[in-house]
Amino acid sequence: MTDEWGEPGTDQVPDRVLVQCQHHMLCTGFQRIHVPVLLGKFGLKRELYRVDRNDALIEVIKARGRKFWLEHVVPRIPPDPTIPPSVEVVKRI
Numbered sequence: 001m002t003d004e005w006g007e008p009g010t011d012q013v014p015d016r017v018l019v020q021c022q023h024h025m026l027c028t029g030f031q032r033i034h035v036p037v038l039l040g041k042f043g044l045k046r047e048l049y050r051v052d053r054n055d056a057l058i059e060v061i062k063a064r065g066r067k068f069w070l071e072h073v074v075p076r077i078p079p080d081p082t083i084p085p086s087v088e089v090v091k092r093i
Helices: 015-028 055-073 087-092
Strands: 032-039 045-052
Touching: 015 032, 015 045, 015 055
Parallel strands: none
Antiparallel strands: 032 045
């Protein structure tokens, strides 16, 4: 899905990649992540993107992780498998 990627050298990456990068920065303390990508635009082309730390987004990731931990991991209650993911999540996958 090459249309999800913006201009090389920018932070115009798919949302799933942005969240993954922010989570990585949460765990490592890094301030920037460089994302190498092999895109199939008229043949294969190597591109490089950069994602800077976003502390507001990292706080949301921490809060969601903490909520999952406290509601599912600690009490050993698996998430309800009958509740399907949202359409937005399915589109991203």
